[in-house]
Amino acid sequence: MDYLKTVVPSQLTAERGPNLVVINPGSANIRIGLATHDTPFNIPHCIARYTSQVPKKNVQDQMLNSQITTAQHMEREKAYDIIASFLKIPFLDEEVANNSFPRKMGRVDGYNPHNSKKETAFTWTDVYEKELNSSLPLESSINEGVANESLDQHEGSSSKELTSSKPKSRQFIFGEEALKISPTEPYCLRRPIRRGHLNISQHYPMQQVFEDLHAIWDWILIEKLHIPLNQRNMYSAILVVPDTFDNREIKEMLTLVLRDLRFSSAVVHQEGLAAVFGNGLSTACVVNIGAQVTSVICVEDGVALPTTEKTLPFGGEDISRCLLWTQRHHQTWPQIRTDILTKPIDLLMLNRLKETYCEIKEGELDAVTVVHSYEDGLPAGSHKTRLTALNVPPMGLFYPLLLVPDVYPPPPRSWFHDYEDMLEDTWHLDFPRRSDISDGLYPGMNVGLPMWDTYPVFTARPKKEEKVGIAEAITSSILSTGRIDLQRKLFCSIQLIGGVGLTSGLVPAVEERVLHAIPSNEAIDTVEVLQSRTNPIFVSWKGGVEISNMFDESESTSFGMAWRVHLMGLIDSSSASDFLCEIQEISNIFSGFLISAVMLGYIEKTGFAMEFTLEMAENTRTLISFKRKQCVT
Template sequence: MDYLKTVVPSQLLAERGSNLVVINPGSANVRIGLAQQDAPISVPHCIARRTSQVPKRNVQDQLLNSQVTTAQHMERERAYDIIASLLKIRFLDEEVTNNQFSQKMGRVDGFPPQNNNKKETIIPWTDVLEKQTPSSSSSSSSSSEHGSSLRSEDPSTEKESNVNEEPSSTGHKYRECIYGEEALRISATEPYCLRRPIRRGHLNISLYYPMQQVIEDIHAIWEWALIEKLHIPRSERHMYSAVLVLPETFDNREIKELLSIVLRDLCFSTAVVHQVVLPAIFGNGLSTACVVNVGAQVTSVICIEDGVTLPTTQISLRYGGEDVSRCLLWTQRHHQTWPPIRTDALTKPIDLLMLNRLKESRCQIREGEVEAVAVVHSYEDGVPPGSHKTRLTALNVPPMGLFYPMLLVPDVYPPPPRTWFSDNEDMLEDTWDFPRRPDMSDGYFPGSGGYYPMWENYPVFQSRPKKQDTIGLADAITKSILSTGRIDLQRKLFCSMQLIGGGALTEGLVSAVEERVLHAIPSHEAIDTVEVLQSRTSPASVPWKGGAILGILDFTRDAWINREDWIKNGIYLGSGRKYRDSYFLQAQTMCYINS
């Protein structure tokens, strides 16, 4: 403790952060970096594998139905008109006559641009071929070793290595695996299948995307990031520890599988898991707050008091920034401002990438007509991208879908197969306090594709439902805080709201949250003040930064899990430690820092 009071922060970062890797995975992106770095590297959480399957699936996903029903369409139009009334803009089917809205007209590009020129540049197609030369063959084989060694369970992939569709005389061949943004920019005519291993805050398991493939893809993406982005080869991984900063939506079994990837497959010496909310408030120097995490596909709300998470306050909403991007496309098409091009955010990943950039640079929340001249692009298979200059309108409507989720109409997914999520008690609760069954052996059991962890042998508990798909963000925040039941804590939480996640970067969202939460509080509640606290760093990376600080300040390491212990026994009562001890550790650290 005396050392902590005298040491220079930069010295502490250099001493303890050089061999500590922090991984913060999400549905759309994974943020990864060394704890000593100022900010993480963020890459799309996806992988494209070469395939020879006929017919080819361009995207291996669990999407069930992307069609909007008549009832959903009517609800969406009603939600639009409600928002239009609040923002003082014309209704969905109302024509502008006699220039009646001219005095309220505003243009987003009149504000300081957020790298608008960069956002609207043409997104190039990915070059899926690699040139094999004597000098590059060894380096390319080493960099793709982690991808080619992880094969899909799809039988069609067994013969992929023997298929050479390209002319052999050119010396080119297809890349076996493509990661990150490059995977999103592959044309549908190329022999690749895109996979997103995490969807809507859970492992993206379906009949078309088996568990083993999901695990292999996560392993491959993280291995690629460690080698290509952080330059940490597998041979040196035993000298590093890992901090996993995971979303609250993950269930126990999903957390266990990710721990197995980090310790067993990626070969880190030790690892610890923190949920996003505690590193988020710790990264901002807080001890009590209502954390609102606006992610790409999931928005979650949860309260923390004195460094201790309150599980009963957790609310998870199945919508996020990507739904706002798709709503942007729907709004423009309804107003007939979108060019006559084939844009499909669900089946064409490059279109969603373009829409995300348009949303980030153009959408904001404020009253009045918000329009902007922008350049949108068409991406047709087999031809170069095209540019189309147009005037976008109602740019303040899509982000308001966070408060009126029926405007967003999230896509529909089937439930996971079998009983994968039966063991889905919240990891914040006492779900690990049970001995292993006497008929259960140590370690792993062999299977056709390697060794599988024995989590099936743990008892199954029923848990409460956490999803509240139709509730708006302001109502979710209000409901979460009021569920604490104590007026003193409620007042403190309403004045200590914290917005994190990529969606929190939306201009005008802070004031919109404050205004709408204040109106959502019932009149009989003795609360008349709300405030969103300003983040000390980027809201998108503050959980990663908090995880890095926690990992550096953790001197006792009581909650850390050794690789050998995990592979041999897992974590159970007889080991003398419990997985959730990390939460008490965080609370202790936070109390010390804020004292």
């Protein structure tokens, strides 16, 4: 233990990194890799399963999607005109009215684009299993005479061999390959996480969601990291979870990591908190603009402030959908069937166009490119076109009515209330505690102990989403801290992470619009977005390694996190002594700290127990660490 107090984080990473797997799951992609890697694998977080269901669904949760209403369409057009005024470009109807002819592909041949890049087409995924024995045709040719003789004698067995030689469809396909499966193939795409939450609904039951999560993560561990199941007990997992996740979702994720994937231990960190450490900071306002969700949270001295958390139900994929709508409205999109909600390959194409051409700047912004059509397994068609108003879609981050995120709503949250409480099975148990810890340290929880009687109980509830732009969300989040010194520091320490954070022109736009969103009575006149030290897509993943090193060498961290630990949850009296014997070890690990946490253990059918410590910062979880050990039977 003395070693952990003196070792530096880089040394810990070098020594433990080969056995640390850092997992950062998201709605669209999962970032995963060993702690020694410079960058993780960034893989679409989806699976396509073979199905014989009739009628077939291309996407498992497509029934959750909705059509845009007339009111939403009018609000979108109004938002476009507001943005057009800001960007100094023609209004929506004004530009269309000025066109004396529809825009056709031939009209752009002589156009000198500001940015013309060759767009390669995606190819359909081969859904059949690869032949393992390629020498069979040669052997068959050499032994043709023998084979013909055998055919006369064993006609029945030969027929079976011919039948077995037919191509066999893969039962499941992962990652980008899953997104490029032709709609004519008997596969259904599933995304286990949608809009920052587990994608559980009447169309996608909980059991299927976790089966898919297990299959995806297990495939990545085996195929990408080359860690087979029988070696997982030599590895620990660092799970960097989205700030949008609820306690129940975190608990299920850890059950998956420890029980199903068989890691020896796991530590959980919030994405926003990890991002701060990933950039070498201790205090910042973290704005995570992901593919489907945008979250805002403030961190002070290495502790996330839960009252500052904001969740916005839109992200990069909404910008891609808006790009398609903008081009269709301006009649620049080819006459092809592009369905971004039910044809995943179209979403891939729109995402690439958005990342290549969209930026925030004043004036008209056009570009010549090639758009591809993907029709029912046919080779991709190419259509040269001029895309216009390319600076409008990313402005939807400030005017979410332009994005119409309700077309792709989050999964229903009814399961949240029906599911068992994370801690409810242990509240009625009465266990001994350390005599040197006063009841005053635990201002009350109803667990059968007097010290919890007056504790302010926070009811379990889904996290609230807000439908405002990111400028208002950032301003509201920072001002909610209530301290002018901290507010000034946070307004000058804004972090943009996530793929959308790479959008050209976004940083000055955020600085300007946040400054204008600050009420005039606030004594704040400076807003600054800090440049990320690493790729914004991977900064949270990288921070998971850094903060875990600090967790291991807790006494040497300079951020002074306040910890208070109380061992509470034990499963039964027969194993209680085994768990209680670890109190002293835990006290040694966190020597010099007040540990505010709840440890809960429960026996799995596999014969393993999980123990986790839940750090409470201002009465709210900011960190959970889990450990698993073999139970004595």
